[in-house]
Amino acid sequence: SLDWGYTDDNGPSTWAEKYPLAAGARQSPVDIDTSKATSDNSLVDREIDWSYPSNCSYRIVNTGYGWRVDTYGDDTALSGGPLSEVYKLEQFHCHWGATNDEGSEHTVDGKSYAAELHLVHWNSEKYSSFKEAASQPDGLAVLGVFMEIGNADNAELEKIISLIPKIIHKGQDSQASFDLDFGSLLPESKHYWTYLGSLTTPPCNECVIWTVFKEPITISERQLEVFRSLKSVGEEDAIEPEEGKLVKNYRPPLPLGNRVLRECGP
Ligand SMILES: C[C@H](CNC(=O)c1ccc(S(N)(=O)=O)cc1)Cn1ccc2ccccc21
Numbered sequence: 001s002l003d004w005g006y007t008d009d010n011g012p013s014t015w016a017e018k019y020p021l022a023a024g025a026r027q028s029p030v031d032i033d034t035s036k037a038t039s040d041n042s043l044v045d046r047e048i049d050w051s052y053p054s055n056c057s058y059r060i061v062n063t064g065y066g067w068r069v070d071t072y073g074d075d076t077a078l079s080g081g082p083l084s085e086v087y088k089l090e091q092f093h094c095h096w097g098a099t100n101d102e103g104s105e106h107t108v109d110g111k112s113y114a115a116e117l118h119l120v121h122w123n124s125e126k127y128s129s130f131k132e133a134a135s136q137p138d139g140l141a142v143l144g145v146f147m148e149i150g151n152a153d154n155a156e157l158e159k160i161i162s163l164i165p166k167i168i169h170k171g172q173d174s175q176a177s178f179d180l181d182f183g184s185l186l187p188e189s190k191h192y193w194t195y196l197g198s199l200t201t202p203p204c205n206e207c208v209i210w211t212v213f214k215e216p217i218t219i220s221e222r223q224l225e226v227f228r229s230l231k232s233v234g235e236e237d238a239i240e241p242e243e244g245k246l247v248k249n250y251r252p253p254l255p256l257g258n259r260v261l262r263e264c265g266p
């Protein structure tokens with residue numbers, strides 16, 4: 001069975017047994033209590049700037065915990081906002097729930113969205129590899145984008161979704177350099193919240209500067225169902241067809257504690 005996961009016997013409430021960092025004071029996700037967000041001048045007009053060439057995605061893989069698109073970081077850049085250095089895009093992935101009223105990791109005043117997209121970057125100015133950065137307090141910068149159910153398919157996401165039937169089982173991957181317009185995967189408004197947190201999966205390293213956009217993007221119910229068709233087990237694990245489906249892969253919020261939650265944007 002999986003070392004950790006999202007079922008009752010290996011889910012988030014059990015992670016701290018094998019991954020002690022999961023019990024830390026700087027964990028993610030958190031509930032974004034908008035009354036606690038400070039819009040102090042520290043971020044005034046420090047908008048988040050990103051730049052991704054459309055051909056930077058080269059592989060999609062089933063990690064057993066969801067899908068992940070690996071990217072060439074060389075010509076990518078994330079800067080501004082709460083960041084003091086330029087970060088490079090390493091990968092992006094998504095979290096979702098079994099039903100549409102749950103699925104995001106961050107919540108806003110207790111409200112969950114149907115899913116949440118994470119664009120994972122690392123501080124290539126200060127560190128020499130993603131792995132090294134993932135053990136540093138300012139090593140990673142993750143952009144969180146809420147996804148809500150809309151009537152239309154999200155055309156950019158469709159390029160990813162069309163590859164999922166090739167990676168149904170854990171460990172499968174598809175080398176597909178597909179052209180992606182990241183502009184359509186990010187909201188129009190650059191209004192965001194930011195705080196210091198962690199990876200939301202084991203080993204839960206407290207190495208992430210989080211930036212969560214306020215405005216969601218949309219995904220269709222059909223597209224979300226395709227995410228839920230992924231399996232957390234390999235092809236060789238002979239189990240019942242309905243078993244092992246990744247119907248949910250989100251960690252519920254952890255206490256913000258005495259961390260500062262800052263807000264920026266119009
Ligand atoms: C963490 C790394 C594997 N995990 C991730 O890269 C990762 C990235 C983003 C998120 S999220 N959902 O927060 O955006 C979660 C996990 C491997 N790795 C790197 C250093 C390292 C040290 C020990 C064990 C594994 C290690």
Ligand SMILES: [Zn+2]
Binds near residue numbers: 093094095118200
């Ligand atoms: Zn994530």
